[in-house]
Amino acid sequence: MRQKSKRIPSVFFIYWILLSYITAALIFWFVALNRQNKEIIALKKIHQPALVARFQKDYENKQKQYWGEGATFFLVIIAGAGFFYKAIRRQLRIVDEQQHFMMAVTHELKTPIAVAKLNLETLQKRKLDEAQQQRLVHIALQETTRLDVLCNNMLISSQIEAGGYRMMKQELNVSKMVEQCAEGFRERFPGRKVVTEIEKDILLTADNTLLEIAVNNLLENALKYAPKQEPIKLSLSLNDNVAEIKVWDRGPGIAEEEKKKVFEKYYRLGNEATRRAKGTGLGLYITRKIIKNHGGNVFVEDNPGAGSIFTIQLAVIE
Secondary structure, three states, X not given: OHHHHHHHHHXXXXXXXXXXXHHHHHHHHHHHHHHHHHHHHHHHHHHOHHHHHHHHHHHHHHHHHHHHHHHHHHHHHHHHHHHHHHHHHHHHHHHHHHHHHXXXXXXXXXXXXXXXXXXXXXXXXXXXXXXXXXXXXXXHHHHHHHHHHHHHHHHHHHHHHHOOOOOOEEEEEHHHHHHHHHHHHHHHOOOOOEEEEEOOOOEEEEEHHHHHHHHHHHHHHHHHHOOOOXXXXXXXXXXXXXXXXXXXXXXXXXXXXXXXXXXXXXXXXXXXXXXXXXXXXXXXXXXXXXXXHOOOEEEEEEOOOOOEEEEEEEEOOO
């Protein structure tokens, strides 16, 4: 973060110096040309007094020309400066987001690998009872699954952005798919409670793999931020031929001004150095991409009392 704070002032200091110089130069040349025009007309009036009226008209026309051209150049400079300013800010923001992403990915890759390696080395070097062995194997599987989810998110993100992913849409029983997602999380996180309210046999046309990734990302996000003792709720309902998949959590919630930002690429709440929740800032971004490609909508709202509700809306087969 310190690197960012040094870079931005230096870039914008140079930017404002150059803009001030260009503006001052424009004003200088405008004043100089106007003065020169006035002097030329004055000399002409002295040497040819019979044409004073004509020279006065020429002088006024020249003034209009200088004002018009000066105003045009000034507006072009301001427009270009505004565009350049926004471009610099956008580029710096992208660079910082990419740096944060690399920091997060490095951490996300190293942690599960280290845990899995330690557990396997423990199993190899020590004689443990059956319960201890099963516990270490379960933790290692959890971490490798986490690694697999991270790799899938990165792969899907790059493929979707490059236009290289072909969606395989087909008739899908979304009720069964959502129930499978909930059951998968119960197996991966036996210490967490996932409550479901799922209407039966809701059908829609979708890519099963992508939609499953979208729902899993919302569940993963809820598990990260909700207290361990609080349950996560996953619901599926049908309202006016629209299937609504909702993930409810009792976490810290999301400020109103950040509700749209959480779906941006690499965006994560808080400071990268102080975050405790695991993640790369890709999950919600990929979820939005997937749902938009299905012609649906995804948004977040406050959970009454505490926490957030993430909602996916998709049209069903009529």
